[in-house]
Amino acid sequence: MTNSENLSNLVESILFGAGRPMRLSEIKTLLESQNIELDLPSIKVALNSLEERYANSSIEIKEVASGFRMQVRESFGDCLYPLWNETSNRLSKALMETISIVAYKQPVTRGDIEDIRGVTVSTQIIRSLLDREWIKLAGYRDVPGRPALYETTKNFLNDLNLKSINDLPPLPEALPAKEALDQLEAG
């Protein structure tokens, strides 16, 4: 076995076993514990060769907000979907609107969200987003009542296959009314 192949296997074993995104620096630390000294670019090279190895398989290496991870390609997802609890991934419109407002306007208070949605934000939605680790507390706004401020987490980006918050689709501008409706029509 050549050295580089061995290295790729080591990196593969880490990603395969971790089950969560791993940063290059985390991989480096793990390898160091096995007395393998490697700089970050070399690890990136090992990752690239893994990607090539998987090119014709159902598996891919994906970089998301918290690092690199191994996942089943989206095109093979349909086979797996029935295995998962169907209801766990059906998110309500209210929840999606709430997380969107947090994502584009963060940090926000519940009041900010309510101003836009015109409806009380239920504690259940906030709890559900906190449970999913899609949002986290980002302090308190310095106004009377000191309302909690929320922002999105890296986990939110991870779960959407995104590297950074800037990878979200851009927030549409407030369209002149007629165009806005046309777009609604199209959607």
Add this chain to the structure above:
Amino acid sequence: MKSQAQLEFPQFKGEALTQLPDDLFIPPEALEIYLEDFSGPMDVLLYLIHKKDIDILDLDISEITDQYIQYIELMDALKIELAADYLVMAATLAQIKSRMLIPQSEEEEEEQDPRSELIRRLQEYQRYKSASESISNLPRLDRDFFLATTSLPRFKERESSLDISPNEIAAIFHDVTTRPKFSAHHEIHFEELSTQERVALILSILKKRNVIQFFQTYHKKEGKQGVVVALLASLDLAKDGHVELIQNKDSNQLYLKSTNRGIH
């Protein structure tokens, strides 16, 4: 979703709603499906405007208000839980409608269109609504793609089922029903000063002495309550003619003098 057949006819303004209003923008049958799916009053309003295919800027506030309120009433009649927020929106619409009906005086002419704030909010809401739809369509972990890993996935924990035999249930039932009652209770009554007792006490004193001063009928430590009870007892005795209450003109001392009736 309940099928049409399972829906009971709701009561609407006291009458059974056997037929849904047919002059609504959205056919009532479709509405029944949508109702629970709206994320809030802004959503409903936007939907109505969209259905009517009108420009938000040309919003006919009068018509949209009537429609909105009809939907609110319908939701109420169908016993769909109405958040207060829907009523706030109804009130807002009604307010705008009424302001538009009032002829504007010259001073108010410069005031902005009463609809503008609502239109601004609708447009703002629509930005986030459409963004949320885009985000919903992004590939999502465990829905569109999955991790390739040897570590255990985050399956939802199943609730552990009860592991118990019929015999155990019988034993527990027996245990519960034959358990001695340790839970007997009694109430603790605070000792209160009784007027009846005070009457007896005063009478017993008056047996020995013909006249006593009022302050001798209570103890200082009994506080206000003692004074009240003593006074009530004295008045009782006076009413029944057992004592006379005497007060000298120049003194504030009150005396109880026995009439020797009923006192042996």
